[in-house]
Amino acid sequence: MSTCTTILVLLSLFFCIRHTRLASANPRPPQTCSIAIFLGSGGHTTEALKLVSALDFGRYSPRTYIVSKGDTFSAQKALALEHIKAADHAFSDDQPQYKLLFIPRARRVHQSLLSTPPDAVKSLLACMRIVAVRPLFKKGAFRQPFVDLLILNGPGTCVILCITIFLNRLIGLPSPRVMYVESFARVKSLSLSGKLLYHFTDRFVVQWPGLVQPGGREIYRGCLV
Structure with missing residues (x-):
């Protein structure tokens, strides 16, 4: 050599x-992944927070909890989860890595169908402000979605939220990926929200094998909550 x-x-x-x-x-x-979780009140909120509690908060950050106006139960549960996680893990950043956003309900329980459209429009406009308008004016985040991943679990208002993201994609605005997790209570058939969003989400997760259809797009990984 x-x-x-x-x-x-x-x-x-x-x-x-x-x-x-x-x-x-x-x-x-x-790498971190920013997420938003829609808390649909009652059992839906409990299931959604159980899903979130299993995540690594150091990686899935910041977190945005989207809550219907007047739903103090869901807001308090989200804050309680964040406080528990903060006590268990010493985060280096003193700034909170989460926030709460409130949107009008698309339809209240037992609300008549005739009075629903005005409330649905109000909810749609609020969702558009969060999903489409705010990211355009956020400093240093041009062409970035408001979060990387949106997790939905129902009920009806999450349909409005998903419609907003679909409209974003139609006009070419940055949009998060959407994962819908069907409620644990739905054993043999999909919920109305699930049926409406079946073809509009990036991932559609079910928790019971009986909901998996041959050739369908459902993902089954066992019970998650």
């Missing part, structure tokens, strides 16, 4: 070893 070749080999080994040491001394920070 010539002297020049030997020198080149030694230099290559030197730079490889140096690169490896630098990479070990300065590991890349783990």
Whole structure:
């Protein structure tokens, strides 16, 4: 082997070893994924928060809890979960890595169908402000969706939220990926929200094998809550 070749080999080994040491001394920070969770009140909120509680809050951050106006139960449950997680894990950042957003209900319980459209329009406009308008004016986040992932579990107002994201995609605005997790209570048939959103979500998860159809797009991973 010539002297020049030997020198080149030694230099290559030197730079490889140096690169490896630098990479070990300065590991890349783990990637984070911002998420939003719609809390649909009552049992839907309980299920949604159980799903979220299983996540690594260091990785899935920041978190946005979308709550219907007047639903103090869901807001309190979300805050309680965040406080528990904060006590269990010492986060280096003093700033809260979560926030609550309130939107009007698309339809109240036992509300007549005739009076529903005005409330649904109010809910749609509020969702459009969150999903489409705010990200456009957020500093340093041009062409970025308001979150990376949106998790839905029902009930009706989540349909309005999903419609807003679908409209975003139609006009080419940045939009989050959407995952719908069917309620644990739905054993043999999909809920009305599930039927409406079946073809409009990126992932459609069911918790009972009886809901999986041959050739369907359902994902079954067992009971999640």
